[in-house]
Amino acid sequence: MEGKVEERYGEGYLEERKLVPRWPAPWPQIVNTIFLLAVFYVTWWIFQDPRGWMRMYTPYVGYMYTRWTLIVLIWMVYVYYYWPFRRHQLDNWHPVLKGVVMTTVSVIILVILIKGFFEGLLGNLSMAYFNPHQLTKLPGVTEFFAIEYAALACLMFAAIASWLSPSWPVAMEMAPWQNLKQPALGTTVLVVTFFIGTIVYFCTMHPHMGILYYPWQYFCSIAPPYWEKFADTVSGNFHVAWIMCCTIIVWTYESIWERYPFRVIKNDWTRRLVAFFGIIAIAWCCFLFLYFAQELWWGPAIRGTRRDAAPDWRWLHVGEMMVFFLLPALFVTFYCNNWPRKFSIPVNWLIRTLISIAGGIAVYWLYYNISHLVLGTQKGYSHPQQFPMIPTIWLINLMLINHWFMDNWPGWKKVNAPETVHAEEVET
Amino acid sequence: MAEEEKKGLSRRDFVKGLIVGGAAGTLGSMGVYSYSPWRKSHFAKAAPKNIDIGECKSLKITNISETSWFDNKNLMGDIKGAGGLLVNQYTYNWPPFAEKKGQLGKGSYEKGIKEIKQWLPNHLDKAWQFQVENAVHPENAGGYACLIDVELLDGSRKKVLLDSGWSFDWTEKCFQREGIDRMLARREIDCLVISHEHFDHFWGFPVTVKYNPEIPMLIPEGFYTEGLQYIKDCGYRGKLTVVKPGLNPLFPGCATYVFAIPIICRVYGEQSLYFNVKDAGMVSVTGCCHQSIIQFAETAQKTIKYKKNFGVYGGLHISPFEDWDPKYDDLVFALKKYNFEKIGCNHCTGIVCAKKFIEAGYPVVRGTARFRSKDTAYLGNGDTIEFKAAG
Incomplete structure (x- = not known):
């Protein structure tokens, strides 16, 4: 009796695939870096650059699409395991074809999400501030700021989703639904994380939106927001910052930390819960420390002022700094096979962490010295319309597309059958 | 090893636990310490510089135009x-x-x-x-410009033109309405201070040059090549001073201060003015104040020798497009601490913000809403404000 082979879609695909470098190191790393930066610059010019074609860096519109693209990619790969793409397609399609097709699908999902769900459904049937057209009905609000405010609301939701969506697969290991098949599993996790995200949104971001309009919407949201005394600001940037720290720690935990140290906990539910809340605890430590670091560097924040002395900007900048650390961490995992691997786990963990911190500082320095020359942004640290998270997340999105959809093409190739390879360079 | 495992904990596991526990403890302590009051002991305590810029007797400001658009x-x-x-x-x-x-x-x-x-x-x-x-x-196109008429302690007067509008047509009509054209032609205005390179403060520069092409002019460091070329292309023949970031005393009781800051529409650097009025206190006069009025007041406290804050005039760049952000509410809350006795705001302060100031009980000087200014909540075109000691 022959049983029917069950379709696995992309379950375990990232762990099981074998990627072989086409050339000895460091050429694959160099080639992929050049490839990524070239694609980054071309797409930046087309979509985002204030001197370019579509100029979506208004800034909030471009910012929103960049963040939601990240989340859609996470949904496709980590939540839905590439469903509805079948395993033989993942195994046999050319990386470029996979990259084009899957990226196109992600864009379609993105447009449906923004235009259909946020602007169409929520913006027309629940909270008007998700829909630019509804906002223009408010006296004095111009079309430009109506679009910006609506984009701001969507991207604040995105900040939460970018933390919770990967948290469930990474920290909670999809439990308790891990035995479901796709698409039931993905849909369940998506609905659960969206539900939790909505509660977090109401408690962290909605009060920000409630005082965005004159007069304050006392009967619609808590005004002034409850975090005012603790954060020294009524701005929701306070929450954006710690949530971004959670996002970065989730990915650090998944990439260069290889789920260490929480993976040593043997009891499943203890490990999952400790990982989920441990990530939040680590994120809060980083969050408070990086704010303190700014106080040491620039002096204490002054409430009510603007730019680099303002508490709201300082909180936001905490999140921005964390994203700078994520870039080298992902590079080490995706393109350096999580180097080093030869020491004990804690030592490897420590070295990679130090590399990411050093790399993050280097990228930070580079960004603030050249971004105004190449990205069309403004020089200086605290331009009110400058968000370094836009180019950094844009680049991370491209790295994810390259690693998840394109099997690290062109520097690497995927081998399906045993093949002569440099054993130490095979990523499994 | 097997014996150690039987005992329940190997040496290796103990060391690993120690490392992880130590790292977690360090990270946790770092996080808690970073928000604790103890962290404040690390902040540098720089003594105020107390630079003496002298005193003036009074100043009167005429709002030539605050309607930039x-x-x-x-x-x-x-x-x-x-x-x-x-x-x-x-x-x-x-x-x-x-x-x-x-x-x-x-x-x-x-x-x-x-x-x-x-x-x-x-x-x-x-x-x-x-x-x-x-x-x-x-x-x-409209434009921003104001005339600052300063009475010095010896009774002599200095006149400063802050900014030069945008539209040639509008700026010239406003100059004629307030007699600025004649003052420029008679060389009665001592200098032109350009606050920053924005279109509504700087692009009407030829109107000033038309009536006095040799007027001394101060611009903040940070002008782009286009702006510097425009000064030449306008036919300007006077002494141009590019002011570096920091304090720049002009005459007794008056100094400009340049902030090296990025501003929207690809502009860099802003210059604002301090006036130390005898027996009254410090008056801050700004074009757009992109650095924020609180930063401007804090900078005065750290830099200049004076008794107390007294007044404010100009655009405070809070809601220039009648937009809003909760961080602007931080300013509305925090301004109270600075005890300004007279607030003459307009232009990019925004009408919404002026109304919030009034609701918060701040001493906002109302305007007359003439010459296309829209609301009496703040000082409009043709309105004047005076800063001097009571009595």
């Missing part, structure tokens, strides 16, 4: 159409740098100035007529 919807529509708040202002095809049949966001300084250079600075009507026919929304 007349229709927010058109202005923001242009900004949206051109690609947002980071787009280079010289590419908008706004007046006076329109090319023939200029299209939004497709222009440049070079193409624009070529069309009008021949008429600068003495035939501004012809230059403006070209803009009316070719620019994007020429009817929306």
Whole structure:
């Protein structure tokens, strides 16, 4: 009796695939870096650059699409395991074809999400501030700021989703639904994380939106927001910052930390819960420390002022700094096979962490010295319309597309059958 | 080893636990310490510099124009159409740098100035007529400028023109309305201070040059090549001073301060003024105050020798487009701490913000809403404000 082979879609695909470098190191790393930066610059010019074609860096519109693209990619790969793409397609399609097709699908999902769900459904049937057209009905609000405010609301939701969506697969290991098949599993996790995200949104971001309009919407949201005394600001940037720290720690935990140290906990539910809340605890430590670091560097924040002395900007900048650390961490995992691997786990963990911190500082320095020359942004640290998270997340999105959809093409190739390879360079 | 495992914990596991526990403890302590009151002991405590800029007796400010543009919807529509708040202002095809049949966001300084250079600075009507026919929304251009008339302790007077508007047509009419044209022609105004390179403060520069091409002029460091070239192309022949970031005393009781800050529409650097009024206190006069009025007041406290804050005049750059952000509420809350006794705000302060100031009980000086100013909540075109000690 022959049983029917069950379709696995992309379950375990990232762990099981074998990627072989086409050339000895460091050429694959160099080639992929050049490839990524070239694609980054071309797409930046087309979509985002204030001197370019579509100029979506208004800034909030471009910012929103960049963040939601990240989340859609996470949904496709980590939540839905590439469903509805079948395993033989993942195994046999050319990386470029996979990259084009899957990226196109992600864009379609993105447009449906923004235009259909946020602007169409929520913006027309629940909270008007998700829909630019509804906002223009408010006296004095111009079309430009109506679009910006609506984009701001969507991207604040995105900040939460970018933390919770990967948290469930990474920290909670999809439990308790891990035995479901796709698409039931993905849909369940998506609905659960969206539900939790909505509660977090109401408690962290909605009060920000409630005082965005004159007069304050006392009967619609808590005004002034409850975090005012603790954060020294009524701005929701306070929450954006710690949530971004959670996002970065989730990915650090998944990439260069290889789920260490929480993976040593043997009891499943203890490990999952400790990982989920441990990530939040680590994120809060980083969050408070990086704010303190700014106080040491620039002096204490002054409430009510603007730019680099303002508490709201300082909180936001905490999140921005964390994203700078994520870039080298992902590079080490995706393109350096999580180097080093030869020491004990804690030592490897420590070295990679130090590399990411050093790399993050280097990228930070580079960004603030050249971004105004190449990205069309403004020089200086605290331009009110400058968000370094836009180019950094844009680049991370491209790295994810390259690693998840394109099997690290062109520097690497995927081998399906045993093949002569440099054993130490095979990523499994 | 097996024996150790039987005992329940190997040496290796113990060391690993120690490392992880130590790391977690360090991280946790770092996090807690970073928000604790103890962290404040690490902050550098720089003593105030107490630089003496002298004192003046009083100052009277005439609002020549605070209406930089007349229709927010058109202005923001242009900004949206051109690609947002980071787009280079010289590419908008706004007046006076329109090319023939200029299209939004497709222009440049070079193409624009070529069309009008021949008429600068003495035939501004012809230059403006070209803009009316070719620019994007020429009817929306207004401008910002004010005259600061200072009485020194010895009874002599100094006059400072802060900024030079935007539209040639509007700025010239406003100058004529307030007699600025005649003062410039008679060399009664001592200097022109340009607060920053924004279109509404600087692009009307030829109007000043028309009446006094030799007036001493101070601009903040950070002007782009287009702005520096425009000064030359206008026919200016006076002494140009590019002020570096920091304090720059002008005459007894008066100093400018330049902040090296990035500003929307690709502008960099802002210059504002301090006046130390005898027996009254410090008066802050600003063009747009992109650095924030609280930063400006804090800088005075750290830098200048004076008794107390007294007054404010100018744009405070809070809701210039009648937009809002909760961080602006932080300013409304925090301003109380600085005890200003007289607030003469307008322009990019925004009407919403002026109303919030009034609701918060701040001493906002009301205006008359004449000459196209929109609301009496703040000082409008043609209004004046005086700062001097009581009695």
